[in-house]
Amino acid sequence: MHISLPPDFADPDGSRPLRIAMVSVHTSPLEQPGTGDAGGMNVYVLELSRALARRGAQVEIYTRATSSAQPKVTDAEPGVRVIHVSAGPYEGLDKNDLPGQLCAFAAGVLRAEAHRPEGWYDVLHTHYWLSGQVGWLAAERWDVPLVHTMHTMARVKNASLAPGDAPEPQGRIIGEEQVVAEADALVANTEQEAADLARDYQADPARVHVVQPGVDLGVFSPLPDATERDPAERDQALRDPAAPHRQLAELRKGLMLPAGRKIVLFAGRVQLLKGPDVLVRALGEPIWSEGDGQPPLLVVLGGASGRPTAVRELEALAYQEGVADHVLVRPPVPQRTLARYFQAADLVAVPSHSESFGLVAAEAQASGTPVVAAAVGGLCTVVEDGVSGVLVPDHEPESWALVLKSLLDDDEWRARLAAGARDSATRFGWDRAAEQMLEVYEDARKHHATR
Known part of the structure; x- marks a missing residue:
């Protein structure tokens, strides 16, 4: 299905802002965290995008449509746009069903971008391994660096399963290995996660960057003293x-x-x-x-x-x-x-x-x-x-x-x-995370240029 994107964000002075495509296949940043597949990653994607937009970047987030009532394109706020891509039935699918819909989702993303001038995006940032699979294809087509944040990893989860919980499938592990090998930069939330990437997925430490997520300190604060x-x-x-x-x-x-x-x-x-x-x-x-x-x-x-x-x-x-x-x-x-x-x-x-x-x-x-x-x-x-x-x-x-x-x-x-x-x-702030992420994007662009 074709998605007709609105005109570019307003750019009155003619300057060229950094254009970032984000992909979050299995959960929309606009969904309520805490149920279904929506959780901390929703908050991460939206708050990071907002902080990047405050620094002049233009962010477009591609996610799978889960309702026919969802608008195809939503401007979440100035500089942040969410694009809902139809891929499979709207309801009844959880993230374990989505590998079979990645082809349809990727086609929708590529069709949306195809109506833009060549070289539209500067960097592609994917979240979770499903998105990484789509990003791997899109980044090659668009000739842009691929930055990937794992959020969770199958081998790490399988090493500490709760009693009665089912292990992550081998297909996910293979998919994660492929994304790690192809990404120009990998973003880890902590030094421990960076070590896990190197140990469990043989990630090149030079391509792993630690950027701690932030907290909206304007929302989350103590009772007034x-x-x-x-x-x-x-x-x-x-x-x-x-x-x-x-x-x-x-x-x-x-x-x-x-x-x-x-x-x-x-x-x-x-x-x-x-x-x-x-x-x-x-x-x-x-x-x-x-x-x-x-x-x-x-x-x-x-x-x-x-x-x-x-x-x-x-x-x-x-x-x-x-x-x-x-x-x-x-x-x-x-x-x-x-x-x-x-x-x-x-x-x-x-x-x-x-x-x-x-x-x-x-x-x-x-x-x-x-x-x-x-x-x-x-x-x-x-x-x-x-x-x-x-x-x-x-x-x-x-x-x-x-x-x-x-x-x-x-x-x-x-x-x-x-x-x-x-x-x-006070150690955690989204503005600080955005500043560090911009440095990651620049490193990824340099690495991509040498490949």
Whole structure:
């Protein structure tokens, strides 16, 4: 199907901006993260594109159409355009079904670009291995450098599968190997991911660049401190030690959460990889009978991913563990509402079995909430153990129950970690990530010129 692209972005002074094509086959950056195949990669692609546009670049993001109601072309904001390409049926396909639609998707991308003058794009940046397969073809056709971000890798995931989870297929591993071999530059979220690329995929270290994702610090921020309010409110708050508690109570009331309970928050897709079942089992540990005699309230913000019954299975597990009254499952929410949930929680838990970065952990810390995370992958970079949160060395429910209870019983410890979380979050910003990515693009162009 032909996609008729609108005229070029306005360019009143006649200058030639950097033109970037991004490809995100299996999930649109406009989709709500937290359900289906939508997650941190959606946020990554959109926020990076926005930051690049603020630097004068023009970004066009190609993604697969999942509804007939979607406009073929959407200007997300000045400098960022999303192009929905029809490839296969709109509904009923998850990312495991998409390899069979890559030919159709690639044809749609090439047709769209064919109506532009030759040499339109300067660089092609693909996300996840499915997009890399399309980008490999398009970059050769357009004679532009190919930059690829893996986001997750099959060999890394297969090395740390959750119990009962299915391994990634050999076809994906072969596809990833092909993209690694063809890319002019590979972008890793952390030094650990860069090492994984070199070890597991024999990537040339000279072509691997570490660019840490960012956090929208304007959206994700702590509850206002008493010293940051206007003078009248500040003076009243400083005279009233209970003011912060009332502020938290009002926030929880707005979110329909109990004011008098400890709250642990899980935000993400409900699937074995992300480990919400670890938290439910942790609530069933006998250690909670000590103290006030009940576990905290576990709030799960997320939808089913992989299996349509994933949420019902998690709720059934809570019933089996005898903690159904202590687990509250809600659908995913927009970014600004998510920030309020982070502010309202005592702790944010990220028990993933594999994580290339851990954007939820970074956003929670930016909101001033300590994070308890599994000591895997990029989480070891995002969460500073003992400074902004605590890293748990395994996925045993007993280990998680012990760490969570120790933190929830110690208000001073949590307060120190909260302060460290706020400081730690300043390491991550999308503007900084965009500046570094522009350098990667330039290196990729130089490498492409020599091939």
